[in-house]
Amino acid sequence: MKKILIKNGTVFDGRSVKKADILIEGHKISKVGKIPQIKGAQVIDASNKVVMPGFICAHHHLYSTFARGMAIPGTPAKTFVEILEKLWWPLDRVLDEEDLYLSAIYALGECIKAGTTTIIDHHESQDFQIGSLDVLMSASEKAGIRACLTLGASDRYGKGDEGVKENERFLKKLASESHPLIRAMAGLHAAFTVNDDTLLKTVRISRKYNCGIHIHVAEAKSDEDHSLRKYKKRIVERLAKAGALDRKTILVHCVHINDREINLIKKKDAIVVHNPESNMNNAVGWADVLKMLKKGVLVGLGTDGMSSDMPKQMRAAYLIARDSKRDPRVAFCEAPQMLLQNNPEIAKRIFGLKLGIIKKGATGDLVLLDYLPPTPLNSGNFLGHFIFGLVNATVDTTISNGKILMKNRKILVFDEKKISEKCIERAKKFWKKFEKQAT
Numbered sequence: 001m002k003k004i005l006i007k008n009g010t011v012f013d014g015r016s017v018k019k020a021d022i023l024i025e026g027h028k029i030s031k032v033g034k035i036p037q038i039k040g041a042q043v044i045d046a047s048n049k050v051v052m053p054g055f056i057c058a059h060h061h062l063y064s065t066f067a068r069g070m071a072i073p074g075t076p077a078k079t080f081v082e083i084l085e086k087l088w089w090p091l092d093r094v095l096d097e098e099d100l101y102l103s104a105i106y107a108l109g110e111c112i113k114a115g116t117t118t119i120i121d122h123h124e125s126q127d128f129q130i131g132s133l134d135v136l137m138s139a140s141e142k143a144g145i146r147a148c149l150t151l152g153a154s155d156r157y158g159k160g161d162e163g164v165k166e167n168e169r170f171l172k173k174l175a176s177e178s179h180p181l182i183r184a185m186a187g188l189h190a191a192f193t194v195n196d197d198t199l200l201k202t203v204r205i206s207r208k209y210n211c212g213i214h215i216h217v218a219e220a221k222s223d224e225d226h227s228l229r230k231y232k233k234r235i236v237e238r239l240a241k242a243g244a245l246d247r248k249t250i251l252v253h254c255v256h257i258n259d260r261e262i263n264l265i266k267k268k269d270a271i272v273v274h275n276p277e278s279n280m281n282n283a284v285g286w287a288d289v290l291k292m293l294k295k296g297v298l299v300g301l302g303t304d305g306m307s308s309d310m311p312k313q314m315r316a317a318y319l320i321a322r323d324s325k326r327d328p329r330v331a332f333c334e335a336p337q338m339l340l341q342n343n344p345e346i347a348k349r350i351f352g353l354k355l356g357i358i359k360k361g362a363t364g365d366l367v368l369l370d371y372l373p374p375t376p377l378n379s380g381n382f383l384g385h386f387i388f389g390l391v392n393a394t395v396d397t398t399i400s401n402g403k404i405l406m407k408n409r410k411i412l413v414f415d416e417k418k419i420s421e422k423c424i425e426r427a428k429k430f431w432k433k434f435e436k437q438a439t
């Protein structure tokens with residue numbers, strides 16, 4: 001069994017800070033404390049480093065990579081729906097198998113570099129749905145990143161049924177094959193692009209596989225307006241009535257839900273995932289996650305594909321909550337809580353694993369950050385160091401499921417430069433396809 005011994009680290013174990021060594025045997029942490037040399041173990045010196053549990057991203061879009069630097073034809077989008085119509089929908093329509101693999105492997109490389117070892121991905125590729133989740137799985141396995149995959153079934157181009165079929169095919173495949181790093185969920189794009197037939201079919205497969213549903217909810221106000229106009233119900237009420245809410249169901253954004261909807265989410269113990277950088281970028285408003293947390297809703301953090309960097313997302317959550325509330329007393333505990341406590345709880349529900357903690361028996365997911373603090377660092381002031389210092393620290397080493405993915409800032413599982421070169425070549429062709437589709 002492979003053994004990794006991490007020596008002399010300043011360890012934040014998910015709750016408190018201490019000086020400790022950590023032994024990983026196989027896929028799991030087997031010991032934390034003072035550990036002498038272990039025969040046959042690969043030793044990593046963590047002096048001058050802070051060791052934390054691998055970060056978890058509760059909402060990602062691996063398919064979005066080629067949007068970076070891409071020109072969008074026509075006038076700038078004025079609304080959230082226009083952003084979808086001018087950018088994301090034409091983009092996902094022209095993704096093919098190779099585009100998708102390269103988009104995913106590049107984004108997964110960024111996960112490794114940011115110390116994000118677990119992601120919950122939400123996928124869209126309307127003209128390449130069947131088989132698309134296999135492509136994401138193969139990229140995730142290559143990168144060594146733990147991933148829960150789903151396709152957001154949508155009726156926007158009349159392909160909802162095909163989307164449901166892809167999710168069901170993939171759930172069935174995972175039920176019969178061993179893929180330790182991979183899980184699957186049922187998935188829907190967003191309430192306003194999903195008809196009742198697709199919604200009910202998705203609820204059926206979610207129950208059959210006990211996997212929950214991953215869906216965008218009330219990202220813009222127009223989503224709620226559409227639901228009220230067409231279904232005479234608010235979005236969360238419509239989802240609840242269809243039986244879509246349970247403790248594994250992830251409602252992404254929830255910027256425009258009202259108190260009744262928050263209460264319903266709490267009652268069904270469903271999950272909300274907050275994506276502050278994306279919400280600011282799309283100018284859709286701030287989700288009052290402080291209120292949701294106060295009411296006992298499990299609120300986690302995602303990047304929505306904006307990046308793969310969870311500490312920076314946490315800091316964005318902290319800053320926008322203070323700015324929105326015009327109150328400098330809020331969010332100091334809540335923003336780190338969403339990342340360090342709630343994301344592990346979400347991952348436990350979805351993956352059935354002990355993540356986000358460094359202790360005997362937990363999964364061997366660790367990140368080593370270069371950090372020489374300017375002031376004493378201890379359990380009592382860790383959050384101050386996390387929000388104002390560690391958030392900018394460089395990730396030196398990333399370990400996922402007991403495997404070293406990056407050491408001394410060098411990715412070990414693939415050639416990062418080669419992937420970048422391949423992506424650049426592919427993106428040139430992809431952008432031409434996109435331009436044709438978008439005009």
Ligand SMILES: [Zn+2]
Nearest residue numbers: 122216252304
């Ligand atoms: Zn999203």
